[in-house]
Ligand SMILES: Cc1cc2nc3c(=O)[nH]c(=O)nc-3n(C[C@H](O)[C@H](O)[C@H](O)COP(=O)(O)OP(=O)(O)OC[C@H]3O[C@@H](n4cnc5c(N)ncnc54)[C@H](O)[C@@H]3O)c2cc1C
Ligand code: FES
């Protein structure tokens with residue numbers, strides 16, 4: 010067992026973990042931040058996406074010890090300081106970008122990573138960026154719409170065919 | 171997963187020393203290794219992480235005009251930083267898996283693993299790149315040794331890969347939609363001395379050079395030059411995603427597309 014320390018959503022945290030402890034298990038099990046989901050555990054669905062040092066990664070495919078000293082951001086860190094929904098989260102609500110909500114934490118974190126690098130993406134860019142985020146409910150259209158809206162673009166014209 | 175320790179050295183020398191111990195295994199981005207550990211397909215006693223070693227990360231241009239990529243450089247970094255020097259390589263990196271995979275997965279891990287459907291092996295063999303390890307240099311033509319098999323010895327670390335920059339080049343990947351790996355991928359590169367064509371995803375022998383296409387394209391760099399050629403289905407991979415015949419057909423189609431796009 011080894012001591013690991015990192016900053017999660019702006020707060021210094023630490024814990025004692027095994028080598029094989031995944032980052033997602035440290036977040037969910039040790040820190041009780043259960044907003045980050047495990048959909049597949051085989052690196053394919055993106056439900057577990059968090060940011061490590063500003064980059065989107067699958068928390069089920071990284072060890073907690075590899076995040077030693079890192080800045081980690083999870084879905085719990087996406088709300089505004091007063092607890093109201095952040096811009097991307099609000100857009101998901103406004104545009105019905107979720108149904109069961111299981112994929113949503115990963116979708117929101119992937120969207121946030123995209124908008125940081127590309128503040129006004131095209132619809133095609135949004136769809137390409139979501140390559141590794143699987144949703145089995147929505148059919149994606151409203152997720153794409155929500156992300157476009159969160160980037161401040163007019164989404165009335167986006168077809169929901 | 172079976173239990174193991176993790177070590178995070180910060181120099182190549184320290185990593186090589188750690189890997190000299192029995193039961194130690196390198197950990198790159200973990201995008202292949204962690205899923206196989208979960209399936210208990212590997213049982214290392216110790217993982218030696220290579221991603222905290224600054225001398226193994228980044229993209230640069232050598233005095234000889236080669237694009238040099240540190241062995242622990244993430245696909246996303248190659249996509250961003252190789253774009254100015256070698257756009258075909260950057261484009262290949264930018265289509266590996268998905269954004270989160272590209273933020274962790276490394277070129278060294280991909281080449282050490284040598285998945286028969288991986289993208290980087292096509293670029294390395296298609297350019298005649300050099301693989302630099304902690305102990306030697308290996309020419310691309312001597313490196314790949316069939317599916318999941320390479321010239322690397324136990325504990326050897328890919329520290330860098332050097333790509334000679336072609337006059338023009340292109341990689342075309344026919345995506346296997348479930349895995350996002352290449353069902354068939356073809357890398358075509360033209361140099362003053364001739365053309366190289368490397369094919370991934372198709373053969374049971376792993377990545378290979380298509381010699382007839384290289385000869386035809388060296389004489390005339392055009393899709394039309396490939397017209398009379400065909401690839402035998404024998405030895406091609408057959409699975410639920412495609413028959414050997416289908417893959418053989420795709421090799422030619424993707425090669426033509428790569429030539430047209432180069
Ligand atoms: C959803 C998904 C989609 C993917 N899609 C694609 C795709 O389209 N195309 C593609 O090419 N790949 C794809 N991959 C694989 C991805 O590119 C991996 O990152 C890569 O194959 C392995 O690199 P890694 O750094 O993650 O290595 P790891 O998983 O850490 O290691 C893999 C193997 O290499 C060894 N190793 C690691 N680094 C070194 C080194 N520097 N020197 C010596 N040995 C080393 C390890 O010991 C291990 O045996 C995908 C993966 C996932 C999860
Ligand atoms: S739970 Fe991590 S990718 Fe599905």
Ligand code: FES
Nearest residue numbers: 108110144145146
């Ligand atoms: S809303 Fe149910 S999986 Fe996406």
